[in-house]
Amino acid sequence: MTFLFFFIFAGFALAGAVGVVVLRNPFYCVLSLVVHLVALALLFLLLEAQFVAVAQIVVYAGAVMVLYVFVVGYVGGGDHPEPLWRAGTRQRALAIGFASAIFIELAIAVLGTGLSALGTEGIALTANYGTPEQIGELLLTDFLLAFELASMLLLVAAIGAVALAGRRGGIAEDEGNLSPRHGVVDLPRPAATGSMAEGVSGYGVTAPLPDPQFEGRELQQPARAAAEDDR
Amino acid sequence: MSVNWYLIVSAMIFTLGATGVMIRRNPLVVLLCLELMLNAGNLALIGFSRMWGNGAGEIFAIVVMVIAACEVAIGLGIIVALYRRRLPVDVDELSELHG
Structure with a gap:
């Protein structure tokens, strides 16, 4: 029975991995990776590692893949799927040759190993193998330093991601034209929404409704000039 | 199932x-393929952990997951920053590091 399950799950994991590599739309690649991760979690279950299997599904297939889906939706790429093969380069042939070399090397290492225990199912397990109790105890005793360093790494990565992806101008043409003396009330907003600046200037009461093309930019003369330059 | 099988799949x-x-x-897909490699490492670690019957390999796998999450956060941050600056989202054309 374990045999059958192993081949089913391994088949799904490999199919998901192939899908990630060959599918041309990045969104489908992400979905394919989700299949791969779930199949891999089931393989972890076959290896009696319950906690890691659950963490794999919750952290990977849940959180990390949602992040991927959002970024793929933001950046896109499905409109112009890349061709798998760019004519005139030998890159793919070289890559496949190199990957085959890696696989052959790994297979030799696994099959020709002196570790005779690799041919067995592993030694008899203690009752708490793979449970949260065991993982927690190990993390807080033998591997406390790794645990603390990992948490520090997560903190650094979170700060770094915000610093990298934070908005520093560049998405809209006219953002660079805002001079420092503009306050927060001058930032773009939909016109005629009753802001304080509009109330002071009598906007919407006496002034005619704006040209819809410049809606929301009425308070920024440089922006308007830039938009007219574009025309 | 002997541990060999898992190592071959890995x-x-x-x-x-x-x-x-x-x-x-596409750098997004390159990151996804990096995830594949990290997960292959995880599978091998869990297999070895099962072979020895102690939990050290599982701790390794969890640390690898943490590192993969960090890598994803930073990598996707870089891709979003590239996209915001209207640079091409293509690793072949991103060959220069000047800002």
Whole structure:
């Protein structure tokens, strides 16, 4: 029975991995990776590692893949799927040759190993193998330093991601034209929404409704000039 | 099932991931293929952990997951920053580091 399950799950994991590599739309690649991760979690279950299997599904297939889906939706790429093969380069042939070399090397290492225990199912397990109790105890005793360093790494990565992806101008043409003396009330907003600046200037009461093309930019003369330059 | 089988599957997944890193040009997909390689490593670690019957390999796998999450956060941050600056989202054209 374990045999059958192993081949089913391994088949799904490999199919998901192939899908990630060959599918041309990045969104489908992400979905394919989700299949791969779930199949891999089931393989972890076959290896009696319950906690890691659950963490794999919750952290990977849940959180990390949602992040991927959002970024793929933001950046896109499905409109112009890349061709798998760019004519005139030998890159793919070289890559496949190199990957085959890696696989052959790994297979030799696994099959020709002196570790005779690799041919067995592993030694008899203690009752708490793979449970949260065991993982927690190990993390807080033998591997406390790794645990603390990992948490520090997560903190650094979170700060770094915000610093990298934070908005520093560049998405809209006219953002660079805002001079420092503009306050927060001058930032773009939909016109005629009753802001304080509009109330002071009598906007919407006496002034005619704006040209819809410049809606929301009425308070920024440089922006308007830039938009007219574009025309 | 002997641990050998899991290691062979792990080697196959690692090979597929390495192939993808080398032939794909969309950095998002390159990151996905990196995930494949990390997960292949995880499978091997869990297999070895099962072989020895102690939990050290599982701790390793969890640390690898943490590192993969960090890598994803930073990598996707870089891709979003590239997109915001209207640079091409293509690793072949991102050959210069000047800002």
